[in-house]
Amino acid sequence: MTTRDILDDFFPRDASGRPILTTESGRLGVVVGGSLSKGLVVKLDSGQSVEELAVGRYVVVHGESRRFFCMINDVSLNSANPAIQNDPPDISDPFMREIYYGTAAYGTIHVAPMLMISEDGKPKPVKTIPGHFMSVYNATAEDVNDVFGAEDATHFNVGAPLELEHTQINLDLKRLVERSIGVFGKSGTGKSFLTRVLLAGVIAKGQAVTLIFDMHNDYGWEITDERGPKVKGLYQLFPSKVTIITLDAESSRRRNARYDFEVKLGYHEIEPEDIAMLKGTMNLTDTMIDAAYTLRKRWGEKWVKRLIDGRSDDIDEIVENSNIQGGTLTALQRRLERFERWEFLVPETVTDSVKTIIDLLVDKRQNVVLEFGRYGNSLEAYILVANYLTRRIHEAYVEKVEKALGDAAMEPPQLLITIEEAHKFLDPLIARQTIFGIIARELRKYNVTLLIVDQRPSGIDEEVMSQIGTRVTALLDNERDINAVLNGISGAPGLREVLARLDTKQQAIIMGHAVPMPVVVKTRGYNEEFYKAVMQGDPLDGKPAQSVLGTGGRSRRVN
Amino acid sequence: MSVHNLEIIGRVLRASTRGFCCGTNSANINQRHDFGAFVKVPITNDDHQWVIGLIYAVEIKDDLMISELVMAESVDPNVLRDQRANRMIPVEVSVLNIGYYDGDRFFHSLPPRPPMSLSEVSLCTSEEIATFTQRSEYLRLILQASEVPSDDLVAMALRFASLCYPGQEDRRAFMIHNGRQLARLLSNDLKRLSHILTLIRP
Numbered sequence: 001m002t003t004r005d006i007l008d009d010f011f012p013r014d015a016s017g018r019p020i021l022t023t024e025s026g027r028l029g030v031v032v033g034g035s036l037s038k039g040l041v042v043k044l045d046s047g048q049s050v051e052e053l054a055v056g057r058y059v060v061v062h063g064e065s066r067r068f069f070c071m072i073n074d075v076s077l078n079s080a081n082p083a084i085q086n087d088p089p090d091i092s093d094p095f096m097r098e099i100y101y102g103t104a105a106y107g108t109i110h111v112a113p114m115l116m117i118s119e120d121g122k123p124k125p126v127k128t129i130p131g132h133f134m135s136v137y138n139a140t141a142e143d144v145n146d147v148f149g150a151e152d153a154t155h156f157n158v159g160a161p162l163e164l165e166h167t168q169i170n171l172d173l174k175r176l177v178e179r180s181i182g183v184f185g186k187s188g189t190g191k192s193f194l195t196r197v198l199l200a201g202v203i204a205k206g207q208a209v210t211l212i213f214d215m216h217n218d219y220g221w222e223i224t225d226e227r228g229p230k231v232k233g234l235y236q237l238f239p240s241k242v243t244i245i246t247l248d249a250e251s252s253r254r255r256n257a258r259y260d261f262e263v264k265l266g267y268h269e270i271e272p273e274d275i276a277m278l279k280g281t282m283n284l285t286d287t288m289i290d291a292a293y294t295l296r297k298r299w300g301e302k303w304v305k306r307l308i309d310g311r312s313d314d315i316d317e318i319v320e321n322s323n324i325q326g327g328t329l330t331a332l333q334r335r336l337e338r339f340e341r342w343e344f345l346v347p348e349t350v351t352d353s354v355k356t357i358i359d360l361l362v363d364k365r366q367n368v369v370l371e372f373g374r375y376g377n378s379l380e381a382y383i384l385v386a387n388y389l390t391r392r393i394h395e396a397y398v399e400k401v402e403k404a405l406g407d408a409a410m411e412p413p414q415l416l417i418t419i420e421e422a423h424k425f426l427d428p429l430i431a432r433q434t435i436f437g438i439i440a441r442e443l444r445k446y447n448v449t450l451l452i453v454d455q456r457p458s459g460i461d462e463e464v465m466s467q468i469g470t471r472v473t474a475l476l477d478n479e480r481d482i483n484a485v486l487n488g489i490s491g492a493p494g495l496r497e498v499l500a501r502l503d504t505k506q507q508a509i510i511m512g513h514a515v516p517m518p519v520v521v522k523t524r525g526y527n528e529e530f531y532k533a534v535m536q537g538d539p540l541d542g543k544p545a546q547s548v549l550g551t552g553g554r555s556r557r558v559n
Numbered sequence: 560m561s562v563h564n565l566e567i568i569g570r571v572l573r574a575s576t577r578g579f580c581c582g583t584n585s586a587n588i589n590q591r592h593d594f595g596a597f598v599k600v601p602i603t604n605d606d607h608q609w610v611i612g613l614i615y616a617v618e619i620k621d622d623l624m625i626s627e628l629v630m631a632e633s634v635d636p637n638v639l640r641d642q643r644a645n646r647m648i649p650v651e652v653s654v655l656n657i658g659y660y661d662g663d664r665f666f667h668s669l670p671p672r673p674p675m676s677l678s679e680v681s682l683c684t685s686e687e688i689a690t691f692t693q694r695s696e697y698l699r700l701i702l703q704a705s706e707v708p709s710d711d712l713v714a715m716a717l718r719f720a721s722l723c724y725p726g727q728e729d730r731r732a733f734m735i736h737n738g739r740q741l742a743r744l745l746s747n748d749l750k751r752l753s754h755i756l757t758l759i760r761p
Contacts, residue, residue: 046739080746089753095760098735103742104749 026140028053029109030133031061039073039112039494040129042136046102050075050109056498056509056520057162058139059111063130066118069139069147069517070111073494079105111136112494114517115147123147123516141167147516156201157533158510159521169510169521171470173201176514177208177416179469180440180450184457184485189474190505192218193526195418195453196234198472203238203367204534208414210367210451211357211393213386215376215420220244220369221257231526233257234369237535243366245357247344247385248373259371261356265388266349267308267339268301275336277387277434280427281380288332291324298322305347307333308340342381354392361393362400362412379424386419391435393417394448401446415448422452423459432461440464457484469513475502489518566682568592568614569652571600574673577704578612578655581680585619585648592617592652595715597683597691599660603675607662610670611683611691612654613716615707620649654680655707657697660687667696685723692720692733695740702744710751713741714758727761734759 028048034040040061044050053075061068079085084104091097113126123146144167151157155170181198185191196219202208212219212234221233221244235242235258246252246259272292278284295303298318306314310333319326339345360366370389375381397412404410417439419425425436439448441463452468454460458480466488476482482499486492489511495518499509502520511518524530568591569583579600583592594614602608628634628642659670674680683691691697701713717737721730738756745752 080743081749084749087749089749093760095731095735095738096756099738099742099756103739104746104752 026137028059028136030135031130036129039110042109042111044107050107053109054162055501059136060139060143061130061134061136063134066116068113068130069115070113072109073112073497074110076108078108117146121146156205158197159523162520169519171514173205173207176470177202177414177449179513182468182471183453185474186476187455191453191474194472194508194523197524197526199234200237200534203241208416209361209365210416210418212369212418214369214371215382217371220371232531237531241367243360244369244371246371246373247375251373263353264344264346264349267305267345267347270304272296274384274388277383278380281383282335287328291328291332294322294324304336308336358393358396361415365413383424387435390417394435397448398446412447416451418451420453422454423456426460426464428461437464440467457481471512472508472510474508475504567679569680571674571676571678571680576669576673579674581652583650585650588650591682595712595719597688598654598680599683600674600678600680602670603672609660610656610674611658612656613712614652615655615712616653618651655704657700665691667694688720689723695737698740699744710755714755717759731761734761
């Protein structure tokens with residue numbers, strides 16, 4: 001052996017011929033302490049810069065007989081001798097810097113074990129921790145693939161883990177839709193884009209049909225991105241699978257957005273339960289709601305219109321023959337008069353909108369986007385319509401599921417109902433009574449689940465939150481919101497730091513039922529590449545339905 | 560492991576397992592006797608085992624003649640030259656044991672036995688130094704030796720060892736590797752660490 005060979009053994013070189021000073025390629029450090037509940041402490045090797053390690057990134061601890069998949073949730077600086085803080089060395093000389101870093105002064109990372117991969121390669125829940133001084137490495141693409149699997153008929157690529165941009169995080173859509181989903185994040189963090197990506201996945205893979213209460217016209221037709229360019233709506237991606245219906249045809253025409261039909265709801269279809277949902281937003285008292293029930297009982301299904309019209313003999317008759325005070329009645333009447341400003345509410349309807357929507361969802365397996373147009377700015381209208389339709393659709397689903405008597409072939413398809421501003425529906429004061437609270441709690445029993453989009457998860461009933469299967473969370477900085485999202489998640493203390501430090505765009509933590517472990521993803525770009533990937537397999541392949549079907553007006557599509 | 564005549568620096572005068580002294584005469588003193596040089600000597604009654612050490616002191620002895628010459632008011636240059644070139648002035652070279660070779664590999668610990676008197680002490684070859692310094696445990700033996708100027712010795716030894724590496728980058732890498740080892744060993748004495756690092760800084 002020559003001197004040169006000996007030297008090469010001692011100082012391996014990198015591709016550019018420079019000596020490699022780290023111990024093993026890709027190794028970050030060794031486990032020096034920790035516990036299952038509080039996570040592991042890893043001392044970084046010399047040459048590992050703490051600046052390169054971000055919270056949320058994956059690392060793998062190679063134990064004696066298994067690999068532990070972990071997430072970095074804290075990074076800290078330490079020193080072998082605390083006295084160094086009183087007299088710090090001069091590190092302006094690179095030589096001195098290289099010696100001191102990693103020895104007298106070193107970095108540590110705190111990692112939370114998320115999963116362990118045993119010798120058979122299968123991921124399992126973590127029930128133990130690796131021993132002392134086990135090596136810690138950056139997670140490789142193979143490690144990620146071992147955990148999240150490949151994209152297939154039920155798995156959908158939603159993005160890449162941090163620092164591993166050539167790998168994919170594939171959500172198990174079957175598991176995603178079988179329990180309710182929450183998409184949370186403060187305003188401007190891309191919740192709508194995130195939701196659109198998830199919905200596109202569900203529609204593309206046909207794992208459920210969706211009913212989207214599209215408050216701000218974000219999902220159906222093309223939308224202007226905050227950064228400028230227009231992006232495609234779900235209809236443009238899946239023309240054969242998506243139907244757009246609207247409450248405000250005028251708005252659709254102004255936006256040059258296509259729609260399939262306009263929804264009109266009759267006053268006679270409104271029940272006191274629908275009014276009760278508006279208690280907070282319309283400032284209704286319990287007495288007014290009781291009055292609504294009495295009016296419904298006495299006047300029948302036309303009670304709303306009759307109250308709004310407010311003929312004096314009608315009012316007098318109620319005041320005289322019931323325990324409703326005149327003042328209460330007048331106050332309720334004044335509030336319900338707002339309904340007259342909503343053109344989608346009409347005295348009589350020709351078609352049954354609920355039946356049409358159920359036919360679309362169940363028989364034609366269509367995904368329905370209900371655009372609110374200008375009524376999206378009216379929270380009362382949004383809550384009324386969403387509650388009204390959902391309650392009836394849920395009733396129909398319950399009936400169909402019960403009729404199927406457990407025969408899966410007869411059961412209606414899994415339905416995912418998307419609502420925004422969810423805390424208005426799932427407020428702790430009303431969640432127990434509302435249909436959304438019921439759906440969230442009863443899980444997959446009747447094949448209906450929710451996709452709730454919200455910026456204030458702390459405003460959602462705790463019991464409902466606990467029933468949300470998968471939580472997709474963009475940046476949150478309010479302590480109460482963070483607590484609400486992490487409530488019931490194992491390893492929550494570590495995830496708290498990660499959650500509070502997400503980028504404001506295109507980053508989210510996904511945790512819960514659809515992923516084997518909590519994962520921070522850089523979400524897929526919603527762009528041409530994405531369109532191409534999800535549109536493969538659509539029979540219309542992105543062409544307008546009219547041009548393929550060859551008939552129908554601008555506002556009517558042949559189904 | 561063998562001895563080449565050119566690299567012999569002296570013969571063992573006295574020895575222990577911690578170190579030894581070897582003697583030579585002043586006419587032979589040259590760069591081979593530099594402070595911090597790596598030397599080797601066979602262990603007593605064993606041709607296969609060699610002690611590896613570092614020169615930590617070179618002492619030129621005096622005698623009456625030199626004492627008189629030093630005290631003289633003026634010394635003839637010819638006398639001075641004669642004194643230096645032709646007189647046999649004993650020189651003692653002190654060596655700290657930092658490891659041994661057992662015929663198969665190097666150990667960074669004190670040898671099992673000292674070398675025998677009059678054994679030939681020679682310089683280690685650059686291959687031997689490179690192989691010996693692949694690991695850094697010997698640094699601990701130097702730092703813990705109370706009888707030697709350990710800070711300067713460890714710095715000088717590292718500078719010597721680094722010369723075995725041909726390129727600037729390799730020498731720097733060697734120094735950084737050993738500097739880190741020193742930082743670990745001296746984490747409780749930061750001022751001493753800082754001093755040694757200043758001495759080995761390229």
